[in-house]
Amino acid sequence: MSLADGRTRDLRLAGLHKQYPNGFAAVQSLDLEIPQGSFFALLGPSGCGKTTTLRMVAGLEVPTAGTIHIGDQDITHEKPYKRPVNTVFQNYALFPHLTIAENVEFGPRRRGEKDVSAQAKEILELTELTEQASKKPAQLSGGQQQRVALARALINRPEVLLLDEPLGALDLKLRRAMQIELKRIQEEVGLTFVHVTHDQEEAMTMADTVAVMNLGVIEQMGTPYELYTNPRTTFVANFLGRSNLIKGTVLGREGSGADAVVKVDMHGTVVTISAARVHTESSEGWVGIRPEKVLIQPEGTPIDAPGDHFSGAVVTGSSYIGVSTEYELLMPWGQEITCFEQNTGRRGGLVPVGTRVDVSWRPEFAFLLDSSQDAEAGIQET
Numbered sequence: 001m002s003l004a005d006g007r008t009r010d011l012r013l014a015g016l017h018k019q020y021p022n023g024f025a026a027v028q029s030l031d032l033e034i035p036q037g038s039f040f041a042l043l044g045p046s047g048c049g050k051t052t053t054l055r056m057v058a059g060l061e062v063p064t065a066g067t068i069h070i071g072d073q074d075i076t077h078e079k080p081y082k083r084p085v086n087t088v089f090q091n092y093a094l095f096p097h098l099t100i101a102e103n104v105e106f107g108p109r110r111r112g113e114k115d116v117s118a119q120a121k122e123i124l125e126l127t128e129l130t131e132q133a134s135k136k137p138a139q140l141s142g143g144q145q146q147r148v149a150l151a152r153a154l155i156n157r158p159e160v161l162l163l164d165e166p167l168g169a170l171d172l173k174l175r176r177a178m179q180i181e182l183k184r185i186q187e188e189v190g191l192t193f194v195h196v197t198h199d200q201e202e203a204m205t206m207a208d209t210v211a212v213m214n215l216g217v218i219e220q221m222g223t224p225y226e227l228y229t230n231p232r233t234t235f236v237a238n239f240l241g242r243s244n245l246i247k248g249t250v251l252g253r254e255g256s257g258a259d260a261v262v263k264v265d266m267h268g269t270v271v272t273i274s275a276a277r278v279h280t281e282s283s284e285g286w287v288g289i290r291p292e293k294v295l296i297q298p299e300g301t302p303i304d305a306p307g308d309h310f311s312g313a314v315v316t317g318s319s320y321i322g323v324s325t326e327y328e329l330l331m332p333w334g335q336e337i338t339c340f341e342q343n344t345g346r347r348g349g350l351v352p353v354g355t356r357v358d359v360s361w362r363p364e365f366a367f368l369l370d371s372s373q374d375a376e377a378g379i380q381e382t
């Protein structure tokens with residue numbers, strides 16, 4: 001996006017690096033371009049360097065190397081209060097003795113701005129706090145207090161709003177409601193939002209673009225759809241949703257252009273993978289398939305949308321979740337894989353544990369990852 005004069009105000013991090021005094025490199029050669037006006041999520045497990053990255057953008061931490069630009073303005077060494085950036089933290093500190101309106105007006109009043117009440121009125125409306133304006137923070141719910149923290153940042157009209165796990169303290173139901181609310185506010189004000197979270201569902205539902213971070217580096221960046229359907233690493237495949245990863249040997253490439261495919265021998269069965277989803281140069285790889293793409297049928301009955309096909313699997317477990325059922329399948333080569341089946345009712349019941357089943361998936365959904373990567377990377381403990 002660009003301004004009337006054609007200049008963009010995108011946020012650009014180039015070669016950004018942070019080594020703490022104890023020698024630990026929390027962020028390593030980070031390159032990111034965040035388009036002006038976008039809702040961008042930085043997603044990764046605890047300790048991967050998300051907060052460190054935000055603190056460098058806010059000017060609260062000095063980078064060891066690299067630069068930070070907003071448009072063509074270099075803000076790498078700018079004082080925090082001079083940056084067109086505001087941060088909303090999980091542990092927002094509201095002034096307990098001030099009303100909600102006074103909390104929101106605090107910043108602009110201190111700077112001696114005019115029309116502060118009118119500005120606050122507008123922001124309180126935007127954040128749906130008008131009716132709470134004369135209350136004290138202690139009289140508000142957690143979700144409302146979080147909205148006050150947001151209002152207090154928005155009234156400063158930053159170009160970039162940094163949100164560091166802002167919904168982390170809220171319970172699940174409120175969290176989901178606030179996700180929708182935050183997204184609406186971002187669309188209304190059109191500012192660049194950089195939202196940090198360890199919750200993959202939160203990142204996927206809110207953001208236009210998600211960058212998946214692990215151990216101080218960005219593993220992959222893209223739309224939620226791109227990341228989910230075409231993960232490039234085992235970490236992304238496991239951290240964003242779930243994946244079955246099965247050892248395979250690359251046999252060769254066939255076709256060209258968009259039709260190019262790679263043939264892989266998977267424990268004696270040849271499967272086909274679109275070349276656009278092949279992310280290894282090696283002769284060995286992990287064949288990846290999402291559990292909901294795995295179709296099963298009791299042995300001998302036809303499969304709905306047959307593709308690459310395996311017989312001789314056995315159902316070893318099932319959990320009925322109402323909307324769907326999760327099956328554990330023991331494959332003939334001794335590995336357990338997972339299948340999520342939508343409960344459309346067509347089956348008229350569950351497939352009993354112990355049933356021998358045929359297994360199939362459409363080849364266009366499979367992907368191939370590098371075998372040197374840990375197949376367990378990114379799996380979250382529950």
Ligand SMILES: Nc1ncnc2c1ncn2[C@@H]1O[C@H](COP(=O)(O)OP(=O)(O)O)[C@@H](O)[C@H]1O
Pocket residue numbers: 020021022024026044045046047048049050051052053
């Ligand atoms: N001041 C510090 N000194 C040394 N190590 C730190 C400091 N702050 C954070 N770290 C370490 O840097 C890593 C990244 O931290 P952080 O950016 O807070 O991660 P996240 O926000 O993704 O959980 C962690 O391993 C953390 O322990």
Ligand SMILES: [Mg+2]
Pocket residue numbers: 050051052164
């Ligand atoms: Mg953090």
